[in-house]
Amino acid sequence: MKPAFVFGTRPEIIKLAPVIRAFLDRGVEPLLIHTGQHYDYEMSSVFLEELEMPPIDHHLEVGSGTQAEQTGLAMIKIEKVLVDERPDVVLVQGDTNTVLAGALASVKLKIPVAHVEAGLRSFDRTMPEEINRILADHASEVLFPPTEEARKNLEREGITENVYVVGNTVVDAVLQNAEVAERKSDVLERFGLKPKEYVLITAHRAENTDRRENLERLIEILEGLPTRAVYPMHPRTRGRLEEFGLWERMASIENLTVTKPLGYLDFLKLEKNAFAIMTDSGGIQEEAIILNVPCLTLRYNTERPETVKAGGNVLVGLEKERALGYLQRLLKDGELYRKMAGAANPFGDGKAGERIAEILMGLYKEGKLKVKS
Template sequence: MKIVTIVGARPQFIKAAVVSECIHKISKSNDINEIIVHTGQHYDYDLSKIFFEDLNLPKPKYNLNVGSGSHAEQLSNTLIRLEKIINNERPDMVLVFGDANSTLAGSLSAVKLCVPIAHVEAGARNFSLRIPEEVNRILTDRISAILLCSTQNCVKNLEREGICDGVFFTGDVMYDLHLRMRDKVQEDLTIFHNLEIQPGEYFLGTVHRPRNTDEKKRLKDIFVAFLELDKPIVLPLHPRTIENLKNIDLYERINRAPQIRLIKPLRYLELLRLVLDACAIFTDSGGMQKEAYFCQCPCITLFHNTSWPETLDNGWNRLVDSDKNRILEAAHQTIPQEQPRLDLFGDGNAGRLIVDRLLDCLANPRDIYL
């Protein structure tokens, strides 16, 4: 029994690590052979390698080195390479994660060759086709044989679209990893010393969505708000964000500001350590919204909607878009009284449930290509 797992960006490494570990545990008794393909969509090779090492993700058999580029360039280059690999390996199933271009490319490559697709994190929706990831999600879900949902809300989203067969609520693999790693990093204070910040006395921010980084007014409004915060803010920024800050003559001001800690993207364990003790998180990342929720850290989302409405419960996540005044107002919010409902994302056994579903479906295949 052979499964080809396709990854290409940091969030996918995190999710795949949990599932791959579960596959490895039962591989001998169930004769499962997992082959990992790294598309290279995340083109920082050193940081990509660190993620594989930190999370004990098996070394990929194939690295496609697709790199950066437009959506069309990434998709076309990945499709061409993946088709050859899937033809050569002839897997029983292709496993994809999330909503990156690697997700869609892997799904399209598989469906054209009539190989069943399993989609982890199926059914998440922003309800806006202006968001590239939303297009990737919808298309991938439409052609997947197995749809593995992080929350019951994701199941309902699929039902509204008429997708009911092959849909399973498993919980969120990111929650699995969070539970496993949080105690391991709790005592490590190295990053606080390096950044000259105190636990509980700083903000954490990430800005990477094209709409926030490419639209000059949105980018300026967000970072001018950061300059007016009354506590230090740690900003691990994507190279594209830095380049666009330079284009609007804001980078030097940000870089010199005493309360701003401008750093390179972090490895997962370092980022988790910062989330655990941040006053609040400013982000446009769906993954970070969930991580903040798991850590019981208030989240301020720099977008007008979220694919994880569960995190809005009881005020743990606030949607402020790029509005400077709303950003600063939210920075002074008090910690919500009611605890997050972490059970909305499962019980920490999503990886095992996903593998169980894969085994069931491989033993009793559902042919959607008739």
């Protein structure tokens, strides 16, 4: 069997690594295609190294661009590789432009697509990710929703065949790396941080960074933080801050350490030891609840509603009063803190990668891995 993985960004590498590993453990060598959507060392190679991934077979070097430029160029380059390589199935993960390009290029060549983390919906079509998820799900032959809730989203859209609830591979990644991170990373010492005495911040999503007023609202929240905080900053955010002339203001916030993006081991250690996390990231909302750290999400909706229902995550948007008010409550109210930190992980047992490999190998053996005519 010849599975191909198409990926291109930081979270895709992290969440596909356990699936790639599961195939390798079963004697199947997957083809690895990196679109190059993320290209800085600290947004890509650091993860391939830390997660000990095999060498990439095809580097497509698509890079940055507008939505159509990036997606279109990735499609053109992916198609060429798939025509040459003819894999049995193409795996994509999540909701980036790389995912949409990989799914469309494959299905149009009649190569079945398997979508890892299928069925997530924010119900906000202004997000590029929401469009990518919906289209990728509808182009896919095999779907791996992480939760029952995600499966129901697919069902509502008429997708019911070859749908397997397997958990989220983010749990596999955390379980495989948290202990190594705790042992190997010296990130707390490097930044002079004490466990449970700082807040971890990340924000990079287009809706929070592409408009000056939203970046200003983010800065106002950070200026009001009552504790030490650390913000490993996505290059998109850094770029926008500079463009809008806001970088100096962000960089001079007292008590806030802004750094370049960190490797996975450093980042996991920072997450695990944080008092709380404030983020607009999808993956970090998931990791927070897995690692028992309260999460305040800097968004007005989430495609991870399971975390909110479980009680580990609160949507605070870019509302200063709400965000800082919640943080103050967490600092004062031990009961509330324990409740949020103790919320049950809804994303499975850390064996999602193995299940995905087993299911796809089974379908392949039975001759069922085909695009329906």
